[in-house]
Amino acid sequence: MKTLKLTFVAMFAAAVALSTLFTGGVRSQGGPPDDQARRQRFTHNGVLRDEGPPNPNASNSVSGRGGTASTAVVVGATEAPAGFDNLTNGFIAQGPPFDTLNEDNVVAGRSFNDDRFIFEEVETVADGLGPTYNAQSCRECHQNVATGGASQVTVQRTGRTFNGQFFESLGGSLIHSRATYPDIVEQVAVEDTTRTFRISTNTLGDGFVEAIANSTLLALRDGQPLNMRGTANLVPVLEGNGEARVGRFGWKCQHASLQSFAADAYLNEMGITSPLFPEENTASGKFVGYGTDYDPVPEPEDDGDDLEAFAAFMRATKAPARGPQTAEVQAGERVFNQIGCNVCHVASITTAAPGTVVNGGAFIIPDALGNKTIHPYSDFLLHNIGTGDGIPFLPTPAYAQTANQIRTAPLWGLRTRSRLMHDGLTFTKQEAIQRHGGQAKSVTLRYYALSGVQRAQLLAFLNSL
Numbered sequence: 001m002k003t004l005k006l007t008f009v010a011m012f013a014a015a016v017a018l019s020t021l022f023t024g025g026v027r028s029q030g031g032p033p034d035d036q037a038r039r040q041r042f043t044h045n046g047v048l049r050d051e052g053p054p055n056p057n058a059s060n061s062v063s064g065r066g067g068t069a070s071t072a073v074v075v076g077a078t079e080a081p082a083g084f085d086n087l088t089n090g091f092i093a094q095g096p097p098f099d100t101l102n103e104d105n106v107v108a109g110r111s112f113n114d115d116r117f118i119f120e121e122v123e124t125v126a127d128g129l130g131p132t133y134n135a136q137s138c139r140e141c142h143q144n145v146a147t148g149g150a151s152q153v154t155v156q157r158t159g160r161t162f163n164g165q166f167f168e169s170l171g172g173s174l175i176h177s178r179a180t181y182p183d184i185v186e187q188v189a190v191e192d193t194t195r196t197f198r199i200s201t202n203t204l205g206d207g208f209v210e211a212i213a214n215s216t217l218l219a220l221r222d223g224q225p226l227n228m229r230g231t232a233n234l235v236p237v238l239e240g241n242g243e244a245r246v247g248r249f250g251w252k253c254q255h256a257s258l259q260s261f262a263a264d265a266y267l268n269e270m271g272i273t274s275p276l277f278p279e280e281n282t283a284s285g286k287f288v289g290y291g292t293d294y295d296p297v298p299e300p301e302d303d304g305d306d307l308e309a310f311a312a313f314m315r316a317t318k319a320p321a322r323g324p325q326t327a328e329v330q331a332g333e334r335v336f337n338q339i340g341c342n343v344c345h346v347a348s349i350t351t352a353a354p355g356t357v358v359n360g361g362a363f364i365i366p367d368a369l370g371n372k373t374i375h376p377y378s379d380f381l382l383h384n385i386g387t388g389d390g391i392p393f394l395p396t397p398a399y400a401q402t403a404n405q406i407r408t409a410p411l412w413g414l415r416t417r418s419r420l421m422h423d424g425l426t427f428t429k430q431e432a433i434q435r436h437g438g439q440a441k442s443v444t445l446r447y448y449a450l451s452g453v454q455r456a457q458l459l460a461f462l463n464s465l
Contacts, residue, residue: 038279042394044236044244051358054219055350077350080208080372082321084145084416088112090368091207091316108309115313116147118306123270125180128301131294132176132186132283133271138262138310141200141269144416148317150202154424155269157391158192166194166395166403170285173391174268181294184283196389198251199424202413207315209248209380209410210258211351211358211369217246220346220379228343228439230381231405233393238263238276240360248380251422252393252402257359262310266302273300274307319374320413323464332461335454339446344408345377377411377465386437387421414465429462430455 055077081089088094088111095111106117120139123129134155135141141153156175159168169175169192179185188195221230233253236242238260247253255261263276273280278300280289288294323329336342352358354370388404406422420426426435436444450458 038277039394039396041238041242041277042236043242043398044234045242046234046244048214048234048244048246049358049360051213051215051356052352054213054215055352077371077373080205080319080351080374082205082319084149084204084321085318086116086146087318088316089207089318091366092312108305109312112313112316115309115316118309119313120147123272125296128270128272128297130178130180130271131184131288132171132179132281134177134269136270138265142203146204146317148202148204148206148314149320150413150417151200152419152424153200154197155200156188156195156197157389158188158195159391159395160192161194161390165400166390166392168395171282173395176271176281176283179283184286184288184294186284194390196391197423197425198389199419199422201249201251202320202410203314204317204413205319205374205376206249206258207317207369208319208351208372208374209376210256210315210363211356211365211372212248212349212380213352213356213358214246216349216352217248217380220349221381224343224379227442228340228383230344230379230383230408231401233382233399233402235393236260237360237362240362243360245359246380248407250393251407252399252405253380253382253407254393257363258311258314259307259359259362262307262314266307266310272302272306274302275300275304276307315369319376320416320465322375322412323415325464326460328457328460329464330461332457332459332464335450335458336461339450340443342377343443344379344381344383344440345411346379347377348373348375350374375412377414378408380407380410382407383440384438385435385440387423387435389423411462411465415463429459 093111095113098113098116101113101117107114108118109115120137122136129136135153139147141151142148144151156177157173158175159166159173169189171186175188176186218232221232224230233247234244235247235254235256237245237257239257245256247256249255249258249261255264260276263274266272266274267277267281271281280295280299282288290298350373351370352365354365354367356365356370358365382402382405384404385406388406390403392403393399409422418427420429420432421435426432433444433447
């Protein structure tokens with residue numbers, strides 16, 4: 001695949017040289033990508049597939065203030081493997097030693113190590129990088145302790161809000177921080193005063209999150225008190241012909257499948273098009289795709305193999321591991337539950353049964369991911385806790401309510417992060433708690449009423465996650 005792309009680059013370079021010599025270069029062939037086509041891609045069919053009944057943890061895990069972690073037992077359920085060790089959870093084989101792999105012998109989909117290599121691989125212009133982008137590899141944003149973890153990397157989003165309606169910047173709300181040419185590096189318009197950062201999320205254990213049944217997330221929502229009830233964001237599964245599913249990935253719960261999530265990131269973070277996202281991004285509204293001086297590789301720049309490798313790697317990662325659970329930590333979790341944090345930060349969820357068909361029929365949950373109990377400390381729903389950035393998933397009526405909502409941040413792996421909340425602008429766990437308002441205001445008020453000993457216990461618990 002790389003050899004073919006290099007051939008395209010060589011041909012393109014010659015063409016550009018001749019074009020520059022005789023015509024002064026080509027800067028605007030073709031029109032901008034069809035924005036309506038991209039938005040149409042995010043229109044789901046409105047039908048939720050039956051993925052089985054909700055697991056008992058969903059209906060018993062919380063009961064408002066004073067709720068406690070569920071003691072319900074899911075028949076046959078086992079604990080999901082956890083660890084920061086770059087080892088497979090059993091979804092695919094570990095494969096050849098990682099340090100023996102290179103671009104010539106790596107095989108997408110063969111093993112965990114092969115797919116990890118592709119996840120870490122640095123993309124180049126010959127691979128389709130850019131013309132506008134934020135990172136050169138998945139690992140650049142998703143690596144801490146182990147490949148796939150969270151990081152300090154943030155992305156920038158802007159637009160403007162008029163009469164309560166959000167309007168994107170010329171090239172979309174995502175402002176790319178890097179480009180392959182200096183004249184197309186995107187800048188923030190003075191008029192675009194709705195602005196935010198969003199920090200990269202953890203992907204370790206996301207295969208288990210993908211395997212949670214729709215019914216389980218809906219039961220979590222329905223079991224929450226009205227004043228704290230979350231929103232289940234229905235989104236299309238791109239590789240599943242747009243079938244609706246409850247979103248769970250991204251700060252706006254904008255994806256329900258890891259392959260869709262990977263395709264979105266491949267385009268929007270690295271500028272690489274694929275069969276799921278075949279249109280190149282613009283540079284602040286200027287077309288810079290194939291046919292201009294800026295982009296030598298025809299669309300789609302990836303044939304889909306990389307997307308499948310990215311998804312397989314994430315599906316095979318272990319869940320983030322807990323630290324020591326001392327008596328103080330256990331006391332802190334009781335405080336966590338007593339003040340109501342667990343209404344949204346749900347401790348235990350069990351995935352759907354093996355053999356369950358999800359993602360519009362594109363994925364069947366295997367034994368390695370099915371009927372596994374995980375401890376994400378999230379409900380994977382959207383809530384308005386007063387920290388929303390005013391930028392919806394898409395500026396369409398269907399997603400307008402997401403403007404001031406944020407996904408409940410999963411707290412597993414919390415001890416590996418020093419920049420907190422969706423924008424990464426909170427530096428301590430105490431400050432993160434204090435930022436919670438809106439639907440979480442009553443919980444924050446109960447936090448303020450805790451004794452010094454209780455606050456220390458709560459902090460010990462959070463530091464164990």
